[in-house]
Amino acid sequence: MTKILIVEDEEKLARFVELELQYEGYEVEKAYDGRAGIDMVKASPFDLVLLDIMLPGLNGIEVLRRIRQTSDIPVILLTARDAVVDKVTGLDSGADDYITKPFAIEELLARIRALLRKKEPGSQAQAKDVMVYKELSLDTKKREVHVKGTVVPLTKKEFDLLELLMENRNIVLSRETILDKIWGYDFSGGTNAVDVYIRYLRAKLEEPFGTKIFSTVRGVGYAIKDEDQ
Template sequence: MTNRSVLVVEDEENLVEALRYNLEHEGYTVLTAPDGGSGLETARAALPDLVILDVMLPNLDGLEVCRILRRETDVPILMLTAKGEEIDRVVGLEIGADDYVTKPFSMRELMARVRAMLRRPRKTASARMAEPLRSGSLAVDVDAHQASLNGEELRLKPREFDLLALFMRNPGRAFTRDQILEQLWGHDYIGDVRTVDVHVRWLREKIEVDSSTPARIITIRGVGYRFEG
């Protein structure tokens, strides 16, 4: 028997119960969440040993949950994807999922994947130290919480630092304001979405040659922002 815990983030009740039955039969403690937002909260609070994460979820999709979790922890993540959705599998693995199974799947196969993933050693704290993020003369050391431009330290407020790190981890990716709010302020934030615009403006004033014609953080009309480096 084992005292390890598994978090199942899945909105199909029948599948949740089937997973719960089989996981508990193997001796695992099972936690469940019906949507991405509550799944993220549960993962942060309970620190499970493994997360089984569906891609298609209400509130916050599984790919975003995976991206956020991988930024915060090295917990093993097993993605559940729909048959034929190769793009979900590829993106999931690229953003940090450890493995995936395609629906409909054999419960025996899934349990074998779970056992194999839990046998893998977790990274040590020293191995998790992130490499500094670099884009030309701009550098961010997430572990040291330091940023510099042309070798000079940037004095950034905490949210500005987090925003810059988010952009530099995802060069070329378009973010909506809601996605930025979700990742930096949390899904339960109830303030004005324009707070993102304010922080982007402040950040531009510190990293752009001319903040009125930005070359690093680009506004995408009707969408949000993209970091060009």
Template sequence: MSSSRRVLVVEDEPVINKMVADRLTAEGYDVRTAYDGPGAVAAFGEHSPDLVVLDVMLPGFDGHEVCRRIQAERPVPVLMLTARTEETDILVGLGVGADDYLTKPFRMRELVARVAALLRRVDRAAELNGRRPLDVAGLRIDAAARRVWVDDDEVRLTPTEFDLLACLAEAPGTVVTRERLLADVWGWPGGSGTRTVDSHVKGLRAKIGADRVRTVHGVGYALEPGTGP
């Protein structure tokens, strides 16, 4: 139930901050707010939120630094809000531990849907306890512990990157469409948001090796079972 979930909203624009907080409160979440980088880190430590809605441009230090610090303290789903649409800026956010992003201006209904999808993913992860580790393509994937090793070296994936890899690893060599990835990993029906998939795949490739994930243009992606030593 959303009523048991705590959400931290970090946004320096008071009007936007209040709009997001009020809407999430109306949806049943326990919401706390912060307006700058230091305040966000302090609020995270004080309230232990289950999810953070985080603006990129903040006073004190920016959202990327906030994300770095809170993820080092405790892994948590982060939905970043950004006015920037350049892919490099989005990849920076994903690289420091963000799970998803929304570009401004955004519909409040979409924000609520993204928050719910991220929290559902946390619930699904809890259900994987007891599943045996999977070895494929030179990777060792421990779904229960949510840990991944490339050869013998552990790599740190964001929750979204892990779920993306786990989805591809269910059927190595089989092409998974972007639409299915959106539905299975993000919980978004209808196939809207394929750019999100592409951005996360780029981040995943940077960590596990670009040759391990094959692109089928116009269709989707496949984890190559024979890749690796």
């Protein structure tokens, strides 16, 4: 059974996430401060850690740095929405992903599933250089995109956005998440930029070829979904 550690000092939030994870079939343990979290990682093998940054005593960034001294266990940071510096520092310190509070539990669960898939030895998510969806293929090494065998030139931002959605296939990514990951933490242009670039991609990849690639989830964001999802 997949085992997840929650390091979170807000006991009600930790309990809520614990119950949702248990409902999904995960084994869960909790720590309410950074030192206890480090001790538990050292004492017992976990498959993934959910780590709050704002912890009493030893903060989450320092906990992450100490974990990374001995382990490459997947870590998802739980961050405050306005903690830009913490997000940057956390990713630079070895976090695999982050999610901002308040978050939808469905998005957190999807991120956990995606990260666990990536960490499976020999998994396609870990090793694949070419991602394929219907008649679209994306080569991450050559940074080329083909639709029905035709090369479609994309700008850097367009390619990065398409790659992000392909990597997170069947996961609805919020506009805020896309904005942070593609445009950066200090971008001040607003989430409208995401909508504009989705339109650019549709104009290049869908309309000329009569294909349907991108799904819009009203009020949330965008995804590339398999037909049966």
